[in-house]
Amino acid sequence: MEKEDRVYSSVEELIAQANSGIGIPFGVLDKTGRIEKISNKGKLGQIIEEALFDIKINDRAESDIPNLGIELKTTPYKRLKNGSISAKERLVLCIINYMTENWDNFYETHVWDKCQKMLLLFYDGTLDDRFPKDYTLSSNYMFKWIDEDMPTILDDFNRISNKVKKGQAELLSESDGRYLSTCTKGQGHGKDMRNQPYSDKVAPQRAWELKPAYMTYILRNYVFNKNEIESIIKNTQNKPFTEIIKEQIESFKGLDKETLFKKFDVNPKSKQANNTLIRKILGINTDVDKTAEFQKANMNLRVIQIKHNGMPKEDSPFKQFEFKNMVTESWEDSQMKNEICDKMFMYVFFKASDSNNTKYCLDKVLFWGFPESLIPEAKRVWKETIEIIKNGVVLTEYKNTVQTNFPTSKTNNVVFTKIHAKNTLYEIQKDKFVGKGNLSDTSQLPDGRHITKHSFWFPKKFVKRIYDENI
Structure with missing residues (x-):
């Protein structure tokens, strides 16, 4: 007779069971030997559910502990080199069924029904990925959706929902959301395609997720x-925080930089003049990028000047x-991916009011x-x-x-490589500069x-395309 899932009578009992697994290697917890054959780290959660919580491996639509939800x-x-802790990956919540998901009300979606309350079980993934049996749980946290974040999460949901309702589920992207978003899930390469309700086009299978930066914020400020x-x-x-920020900054729309620098007592010659101005407009003491909202969204402030001709x-x-x-x-660890592809950006545009710029x-x-x-x-x-x-950078006087011979903007329309220093210096031959x-x-x-940095x-x-909202 097949063993029944263990029933937990209270949250306290469930957390006590989670605590009992802290510090014990996954390989010791696993009594089936399943971990020796694992090829997908995503399956580690199933092993922990089975070995530590006495819950059979399943693909149920409801939450894992249904009586407690x-x-x-x-x-x-x-762990980063500076000693700080960061989420190693996004938190995947559940697969999206485009056809049956409620695209009108987040609080009636499958993801809300399944993941309204979550017991997060954290392990140090800094260890070599080849040895998952040596991983150990180090902490847990009973996650409940944070009230102050819900307006932004609802805004994320609406942005995603609007794409689906337009019959554009195939165009969904992780950049659609600030805190909540979607990610591809499955084998990829066109092997995991699903029907969508408002178009005949099939769309890649995706899952709801809480983004890595949001999970990093949870780890640093709620768990550790x-x-x-x-x-x-x-x-x-x-x-949503984005709407509040936009309203606050744009209340000064039409004022020139010099007037704003004077109004907010900012030294226009300072290297950080633009960032300081935005910080003071928002009424905060710390750098904008270091605020709670920007850290949760992995967001970067960029102040751009647009000439009178729109360029x-x-x-x-x-x-x-x-x-x-x-x-x-x-x-995965590259500057390109982490600082460009995975980032969200807040652009503040100043435009020349005269043809002489x-x-x-x-x-x-x-x-x-x-x-x-x-x-x-x-x-x-x-x-x-x-x-x-x-292969050796080619230097030509x-x-x-x-x-x-680095990629230039003449032939690369999205991103290119260029010097980033006020003064240049090149060692064209050994000791010849x-x-x-x-x-x-x-x-x-x-x-x-x-050679020059x-x-x-x-x-x-490309920045013009962003400004024109054409990308």
């Missing part, structure tokens, strides 16, 4: 450190990279995420840049300057030469 989720975190982080939104409001004043840079680090990084006035605020459809192109540029670094910069302006190549950039034409 609690779903069990086993999920990894990682429990730090107090400044919020932009001071009082609970029935609006951005300049290309838009990202952080400098070290050449030696680039050649050893994987795509002498006065820039606050124009609009726009929230934008890198589309999944463009990730292959970004990855291609990343790979090409790495290959050039590995031309009219008192030095040119490289060209340029007025210092060694501090350079990064060392694997072959030993020093570089970074990835969005070309002006």
